[in-house]
Amino acid sequence: ETGVTQTPRHLVMGMTNKKSLKCEQHxxxxxxxxxxxxxxxxLELMFVYNFKxxxxxxxxxxxxxxxxxxSSHLFLHLHTLQPEDSALYLxxxxxxxxxxxxxxxxxxxxxx
Amino acid sequence: DQQVKQNSPSLSVQEGRISxxxxxxxxxxxxxxxxxxxxxxxxxxxxxSISSIKxxxxxxxxxxxxxxxxxxxxxxxxxxQPGDSAVYFCAASASGGSxxxxxxxxxxxxxxxx
Numbered sequence: 001e002t003g004v005t006q007t008p009r010h011l012v013m014g015m016t017n018k019k020s021l022k023c024e025q026h027x028x029x030x031x032x033x034x035x036x037x038x039x040x041x042x043l044e045l046m047f048v049y050n051f052k053x054x055x056x057x058x059x060x061x062x063x064x065x066x067x068x069x070x071s072s073h074l075f076l077h078l079h080t081l082q083p084e085d086s087a088l089y090l091x092x093x094x095x096x097x098x099x100x101x102x103x104x105x106x107x108x109x110x111x112x
Numbered sequence: 113d114q115q116v117k118q119n120s121p122s123l124s125v126q127e128g129r130i131s132x133x134x135x136x137x138x139x140x141x142x143x144x145x146x147x148x149x150x151x152x153x154x155x156x157x158x159x160x161s162i163s164s165i166k167x168x169x170x171x172x173x174x175x176x177x178x179x180x181x182x183x184x185x186x187x188x189x190x191x192x193q194p195g196d197s198a199v200y201f202c203a204a205s206a207s208g209g210s211x212x213x214x215x216x217x218x219x220x221x222x223x224x225x226x
Contacts, residue, residue: 004155042114043156043201043216056213090155099144099205101214103155 002026004104006091012110015081021107023074023091032074033101034066035090043090049074081111115139116204118217125224131189133220135202138183142204146214147176147187150199159200160187192224 004025013019025032034046048056049068063085065077074091088108092101117136125131135145143164148156162169162176162185169176175188189196202217 006155040218042116042218043214045213048213092155099146099207099214100158100161102158103148105153105155 004091004093004102006089006104006107008107009105010108010110012112013078013081014112015083017081018077018079020078021076021089021091021109023076023104025072025074025091025093025102025104027093027102029093029095029102030071031094032068032071033092033094034074034076035092035103037088037090037106039087047076078109081109083111085109086111113138114217115142116202116215116217118200118202118220120220121218122221122223125192125222127194127224127226128191131187131192131196131222131224133187133189133200133202133222135185135187135217136183137185137204139204139206139215140183141206142215143207144205145176145178145185146203146205147174148201148203148216149196150201150219156201189222192222194224194226197222197224 007022031050035043037043045058046060047066052068067075088106090106091104094101115138146161147159149159150156160171160174162178178185199219199221201219203214
């Protein structure tokens, strides 16, 4: 595997379910990010991790819970989501010394 | 309030002609700008970037121009090819700190017609 991978690619969940999104980067980067892309809106930064430490939480509701066990893996744990949380969730990584971020293919989440 | 604006939701261009995608920003602290391309069902792909100390950066068919006084940047694609059809996002960053936060525009859908 190369680059940034995300699983699953598609997820449909009910409002009472608990699920997790997984991201893995194979680029040797030290920073990882979660973004949300809703229809007709810009990409919204959710969380930033640098060397496994969370450095940014962009006022994200607590029903989204990130986890970064190491610099290569990032999870987003989901519970009691709302239909308006339906969106494309993108993971990205960067070297930290430069602004270029490299994105995974995203997980298309639908909350029913 | 949107700090990065792409005012054209879509652009249609004939193959072989020039595509010009525009982006405006409001935050004077932004000092690095990036363009990403996104195909359906894929994540954004980094295309080209420019630092605020430059006014032009060129990479093959892609050139980004920066006008700091106008807080405006543009991406030129010459010649345009059907494979360039995608959504193009402008992003901006302010240096400092341990990570660079990117602020994105809403994107412009480019369609290159054969």
